[in-house]
Amino acid sequence: MPRVSQNQLDARRRQILAGARACFARHGYEGATVRRLEEETGLSRGAIFHHFRDKESLFLAVAEDDAATMVATVAENGLVQVMRDLLAHAEEPDQAGWLGTQLEVSRRLRTDPAFANRWAARAEAIATATRDRLSRQRDAGVLRADVPVTALAQFLELAYDGLVLHLAMGRPAKDLGSVLDLVEGAVRR
Amino acid sequence: MPRVSQNQLDARRRQILAGARACFARHGYEGATVRRLEEETGLSRGAIFHHFRDKESLFLAVAEDDAATMVATVAENGLVQVMRDLLAHAEEPDQAGWLGTQLEVSRRLRTDPAFANRWAARAEAIATATRDRLSRQRDAGVLRADVPVTALAQFLELAYDGLVLHLAMGRPAKDLGSVLDLVEGAVRR
Numbered sequence: 001m002p003r004v005s006q007n008q009l010d011a012r013r014r015q016i017l018a019g020a021r022a023c024f025a026r027h028g029y030e031g032a033t034v035r036r037l038e039e040e041t042g043l044s045r046g047a048i049f050h051h052f053r054d055k056e057s058l059f060l061a062v063a064e065d066d067a068a069t070m071v072a073t074v075a076e077n078g079l080v081q082v083m084r085d086l087l088a089h090a091e092e093p094d095q096a097g098w099l100g101t102q103l104e105v106s107r108r109l110r111t112d113p114a115f116a117n118r119w120a121a122r123a124e125a126i127a128t129a130t131r132d133r134l135s136r137q138r139d140a141g142v143l144r145a146d147v148p149v150t151a152l153a154q155f156l157e158l159a160y161d162g163l164v165l166h167l168a169m170g171r172p173a174k175d176l177g178s179v180l181d182l183v184e185g186a187v188r189r
Numbered sequence: 190m191p192r193v194s195q196n197q198l199d200a201r202r203r204q205i206l207a208g209a210r211a212c213f214a215r216h217g218y219e220g221a222t223v224r225r226l227e228e229e230t231g232l233s234r235g236a237i238f239h240h241f242r243d244k245e246s247l248f249l250a251v252a253e254d255d256a257a258t259m260v261a262t263v264a265e266n267g268l269v270q271v272m273r274d275l276l277a278h279a280e281e282p283d284q285a286g287w288l289g290t291q292l293e294v295s296r297r298l299r300t301d302p303a304f305a306n307r308w309a310a311r312a313e314a315i316a317t318a319t320r321d322r323l324s325r326q327r328d329a330g331v332l333r334a335d336v337p338v339t340a341l342a343q344f345l346e347l348a349y350d351g352l353v354l355h356l357a358m359g360r361p362a363k364d365l366g367s368v369l370d371l372v373e374g375a376v377r378r
């Protein structure tokens with residue numbers, strides 16, 4: 001039996017995550033059946049669930065993948081840049097679908113504490129990166145100093161959530177650039 | 190056969206809307222079956238669907254009821270006050286559920302143009318009221334003058350959407366008062 005290298009395992013994992021993201025975007029959480037996940041990833045259910053315990057774990061892994069990218073962007077360029085990136089890709093066919101899938105799970109977040117805990121870890125990583133970045137910005141004298149950093153961070157998260165809901169509902173993205181300028185201006189000195 | 194007065198018809202309609210709102214909040218759009226709608230309203234399916242064509246019409250009527258209240262509050266006190274009212278009632282058991290139900294329909298808004306049109310009429314009434322109120326505020330010299338009213342209105346709508354998503358996902362409402370102060374400050378002179 002040939003040994004599978006770590007590189008091959010990582011590539012397979014990325015292949016599954018990309019297919020799963022497209023599948024959730026097109027069919028929603030409930031609609032992403034195992035058969036559809038097989039079609040979108042081009043892999044058998046055995047191969048998929050060798051890497052991920054179940055559909056919930058796969059869904060959370062796609063969301064955690066987003067969160068890791070977001071944390072890196074927030075650390076370097078801030079949460080407003082994450083929002084500008086979302087806007088820049090608003091026309092891509094699967095983006096609104098994937099955001100929408102995240103909304104669909106809102107009931108589960110309220111009623112399933114185990115699921116809510118796994119989701120919260122992801123949100124907390126983004127919140128921490130946002131606060132850290134804002135603290136550095138304040139030290140650099142770029143931010144307004146009359147409002148606690150925690151409140152500024154929550155304000156930016158509220159705007160981010162608003163953008164997610166706006167795009168997930170398929171509303172137009174044009175004109176929102178100047179709205180993000182307002183968001184950014186509200187936290188600056 | 191006794192004649193049914195307009196008052197009685199209106200009261201019956203309100204009874205159905207209140208029960209339907211609770212039913213959607215608890216069970217979601219798909220989970221709000223006709224049987225559950227009968228239980229929550231205390232009325233037969235015949236009585237319910239004498240007033241509303243189908244479940245979709247009932248759902249949109251509950252949302253339009255909200256929109257009418259919102260338009261009145263926006264006209265008098267602005268969209269920030271609508272957000273403060275949402276926060277004030279965040280602990281009520283059915284509020285997050287009803288907001289969550291509105292998120293669940295995001296896929297339908299993207300994929301069902303007829304449904305999206307009926308929803309958009311509601312959103313447009315709120316947007317118009319928001320712009321009108323902001324124009325009056327600008328004339329009164331309360332608002333910043335360096336940004337078009339349309340951009341200020343979209344900024345407030347983005348914050349409102351963010352609050353809806355935040356509360357619908359069951360995240361904590363405390364501390365958001367000072368975030369709304371930031372939102373309000375960002376549009377003022």
